[in-house]
Amino acid sequence: MDKLNALIIDDEPLAHDILQSFCDNVPFINVVGQCYSATQALDFLSKQSVDLLFLDINMPMLSGLDLLKVLKEKPQVVITSAYQEHALESYELDVIDYLLKPFSFERFLQACNKSLNHYKLVQQATHTEKPHSIQQMFIKVDKKQLKINLADVSCFEAYGNYVKVWRDGQSVLTPRTLSSFVEQLKDSSFLQVHKSAMVNLEHIRFIEGNKITLVDEREIHIGKSFKAQALRKIFELTKL
Numbered sequence: 001m002d003k004l005n006a007l008i009i010d011d012e013p014l015a016h017d018i019l020q021s022f023c024d025n026v027p028f029i030n031v032v033g034q035c036y037s038a039t040q041a042l043d044f045l046s047k048q049s050v051d052l053l054f055l056d057i058n059m060p061m062l063s064g065l066d067l068l069k070v071l072k073e074k075p076q077v078v079i080t081s082a083y084q085e086h087a088l089e090s091y092e093l094d095v096i097d098y099l100l101k102p103f104s105f106e107r108f109l110q111a112c113n114k115s116l117n118h119y120k121l122v123q124q125a126t127h128t129e130k131p132h133s134i135q136q137m138f139i140k141v142d143k144k145q146l147k148i149n150l151a152d153v154s155c156f157e158a159y160g161n162y163v164k165v166w167r168d169g170q171s172v173l174t175p176r177t178l179s180s181f182v183e184q185l186k187d188s189s190f191l192q193v194h195k196s197a198m199v200n201l202e203h204i205r206f207i208e209g210n211k212i213t214l215v216d217e218r219e220i221h222i223g224k225s226f227k228a229q230a231l232r233k234i235f236e237l238t239k240l
Helices: 013-024 038-047 064-070 084-092 105-127 178-184 224-238
Strands: 004-009 029-035 052-055 076-081 097-100 136-141 144-149 153-159 162-167 170-174 190-194 197-200 204-208 211-214 219-221
Touching: 004 013, 004 038, 004 105, 013 029, 013 105, 029 038, 038 064, 052 064, 064 076, 064 084, 076 084, 076 105, 084 097, 097 105, 136 170, 153 178, 178 190, 178 197, 190 219, 190 224, 197 211, 197 219
Parallel strands: 004 029, 004 052, 052 076, 076 097
Antiparallel strands: 136 144, 153 162, 153 197, 162 170, 190 197, 204 211, 211 219
């Protein structure tokens, strides 16, 4: 089970006792520290990160809300306050929940469940693997299925009902449309620069005006309708 490391921040010892007792009865909450002021909490958080703060608002020197405003890396926050007038400002600071003292264990558990659900969503988003870009593909050439390494391909060029696949200065014809390659390779280093051509950004030697010269000395014109988008992506990805 996922566990949330929590820090209790409150200037009242009794509040600490209640929160610690409640946390002890929530299996996914692990209290790693207790602070009695916001300044003490700042020092604690500078040395150790946590997943969740149980945070009082009215504290001497620095309020709980002021603490949130100065934290560079803010964990999830559940406000525990005897005053309801700070609720709106608290939610503007993206707190998970606002518990008005005295609150029941049931209400506390609801806040903890909100925090756990949010934590799981963040973890899922963080660990979602990005699809691997295609490294190789098979294309039909005559009656064969030819395997090609995309890193070797300098460009794809429309040729009637076929596409020329250029490698090492030579081409092979495959019975496909250029648009099918554009769709298949949209997350790769290939970029369509003309209605009839798509180039490998790794094979660009230089750009002059509306013309791209590839390392194999082939010259590809940049289409008028593709120019703005193509040049922007070329310069972004190649950091020219």
